[in-house]
Amino acid sequence: MNRDFVTTRSAGLERLAEMVPGCGLDYAARRNLDTGPLGEATTTGLSPYLRRRLLLEQEVVAAALAKHGAGKATKFVEEVFWRSYFKGFLETHPGIWTNYLDLVAQAKDASGTSSGGRRAYEAAVAGRTGIDGFDDWSRELVETGWLHNHVRMWFASIWIFTLGLPWALGADFFLRHLVDGDPASNTLSWRWVAGLHTRGKPYAARAENIRRYTDGRYSPTGLNENPIALQEDEYEPAITPGGVGECPTGEVALLLHLDDLHPESLPLGSARVVRLGGLVAHAPDATERVRRADEDAMADGLARAAAYFDCPATRVDAGWAGTLPVVTAWAPVGPSADALPAGVSRVRRQWDDLTWPRATRGYFQMKTAIPAILDKALQP
Ligand SMILES: Cc1cc2nc3c(=O)[nH]c(=O)nc-3n(C[C@H](O)[C@H](O)[C@H](O)COP(=O)(O)OP(=O)(O)OC[C@H]3O[C@@H](n4cnc5c(N)ncnc54)[C@H](O)[C@@H]3O)c2cc1C
Structure with a gap:
């Protein structure tokens, strides 16, 4: 995928026009495949634009639906809604963000005092762990500001469960380097991998899955393929985001x-x-x-x-x-x-008002509401 992201709206619209023909069944079939930094795109690379709202969620969804119809564009549309889901979830659980910032500060202090922890962290971010795939991905992130979604999942799982490093330090490494770095999608995806979001269900990076979806480029050994979810106190129940006042006239x-x-x-x-x-x-x-x-x-x-x-x-x-x-x-x-x-x-935009109330629990609550949300959001 071309990772030369020019962060303007016109460059975003160009990328959308280029990518939308692939957002139907091809996307559903190929989106998990990582072809590497020089390989053919299997996803759109629209996230640096969506993250800054240089492109709007509804215009990206509308373009995919217009080109492919609801049936064939379903997978792509659902992925865009993951973004809205995570944003809504963080908005309704703001303590997760402040807790994350505290954990990063604490983990940086601790790795400064424990030489073992510091060495393990430094090896991970420099791509010197000896784990096939992981080391290349670490360098790829630093050199290009980008990783494919499946790679992000494998990387986070290996970081947490094979290397035993604090999840918050991994999320911080991503947020500092990713050109689409986003407080909600990043923090909550790391928590999801750790088994803190969908409680008790961590994501396991498996060597066979990595071999398959990198087309044999990587074949790591020694991965912890049976991870136990991290634990923490229950966070506060969902709150309703503050109301918007009247816009001044x-x-x-x-x-x-x-x-x-x-x-x-x-x-x-x-x-x-x-x-x-x-x-x-x-x-x-x-x-x-x-x-x-x-x-x-x-x-x-x-x-x-x-x-x-x-x-x-x-x-x-x-x-x-x-x-x-x-x-x-x-x-x-x-x-x-x-x-x-x-x-x-x-x-506040109508999109956020429609999606955030569906983001207080699991993604299923959002997924089932997609048709009703689109009925309202895509009205001319
Ligand atoms: C550990 C981890 C960290 C992540 N950190 C970020 C981050 O900082 N910023 C970020 O935007 N995404 C993050 N993601 C989600 C996802 O990896 C990226 O949104 C996606 O890779 C962007 O590539 P794309 O635009 O080609 O996606 P496509 O597959 O083309 O999808 C289209 C759009 O849908 C949204 N989307 C797709 N998949 C997801 C997803 N799983 N979660 C949320 N939104 C999604 C994005 O806005 C994306 O641009 C993270 C995922 C993981 C596992």
Whole structure:
């Protein structure tokens, strides 16, 4: 797959147009196959765009449905809904994010004091464990900012259950390097592999499965293929995300952030945008590649917004204030939400309002609601 992700909306639309012909039965048949960094794409590579909402979930889903019809596009559509499910789940369980940040800090302290732990961690992130496949994937992540979904699953399972490393440190390694690094999808996928999300059901990376889906490129030995799920205290029950207030009317300043860079389609009612600011809050310790992708995406969002609303746009910091009411797209749990100035009005998209209430328990609750959600979300 071409991993040269240019994080602008027009590059996202180009990739969507290129990939949508493959989003039917071909996708369902081939999506688990990892062909390596230079191999043919078996998935779309749309996640760097969806993560920043340079592309919207509904336009990607609508394109696949228009091309293939509901039957043949089902698998692809369900995968896009995993993204909405994880976002909704983190939004309704925000303590999981703060707990993750605490665990990363604790694990970094501990690996600083235990030389065994530090050596094991350093070998894993440098690709020096001796485990076939794993070492290449570690280097691939650092060198390209990308891993195929199946590789992410194998990698996380080997990290946790064969190498015995803390899951939160693995999630941190991913979040710093992935160009689609996302607080919800990443944290909750690592927890899912660990058996903390679907409690008691860890994901086992099996040598036979790796051989099969890498077409024999890798054949690791010594994997822990019978892992026991990690344990933790039950987290707090789901909460309802805070309500959105009325969007102010009249002249407003619109604040863009990295979780929503399609300001043209925000539900702003009768508000009139006369000023634009762009607030960039990277993932903690994000790599230079990720920061560049974030900066390019923000520059693109601001330029499009300035043309659309016909007003000035600048990069701003968290202290941005003025005489105008400030409106922003709802920022889900993560760095953008943490960085937003107090007192801004947050508007939420219909997509999030429709999907998040279905994300309080397991994915099945979301999956069964997909037709009803699409009935509403894809109305012209
Ligand atoms: C340990 C681990 C960590 C992950 N970390 C991230 C992350 O930081 N950011 C991220 O966007 N995804 C993450 N994922 C989910 C998934 O791997 C990526 O979304 C997917 O690989 C992106 O490639 P694609 O765009 O080609 O996907 P496609 O297969 O083409 O799917 C289309 C879109 O659906 C969504 N999607 C597909 N599969 C999943 C999934 N399993 N979970 C959530 N959304 C999905 C993505 O938005 C994706 O762009 C992680 C998965 C694992 C197992």
